[in-house]
Amino acid sequence: MKKCRTLNEVRKNIDTIDNQIVKLLIKRSSFVLQATYFKTKKSQLIDRRRIGKIIDRVRSIAKKNKLEPIIAEKIFRRMIDQFIALETKEFSRINKKR
Numbered sequence: 681m682k683k684c685r686t687l688n689e690v691r692k693n694i695d696t697i698d699n700q701i702v703k704l705l706i707k708r709s710s711f712v713l714q715a716t717y718f719k720t721k722k723s724q725l726i727d728r729r730r731i732g733k734i735i736d737r738v739r740s741i742a743k744k745n746k747l748e749p750i751i752a753e754k755i756f757r758r759m760i761d762q763f764i765a766l767e768t769k770e771f772s773r774i775n776k777k778r
Contacts, residue, residue, distance in 0.1 A: 705759075712763045716770045725767055731760055 684690045719725060735753055742752035 709763065709766065712767050713770050716767050716774065719771065722768075722771060725771055726764055731757075734760065 682693065684693060716725075735756060738752045738756050739749035742749045
């Protein structure tokens, strides 16, 4: 990890990482929306088992890489909630057309 010499340098690095995160969220979003087309019932939009597996996986990755697992878990739970909302909206939109 790069050692910064000023607060501005720290912030510049954080901004660079934030840009990368947003680009990854865009990619994730495209797959979430694709998943909607494979689901035929609204009850399929929330898959508790899948969510549990994701949370377990990211907690494990966090722990192995010296990040508090609760940080990864809380971020991912919030992200998943937002993607479920997006998928629900898309599901309603495409099922009006079916």
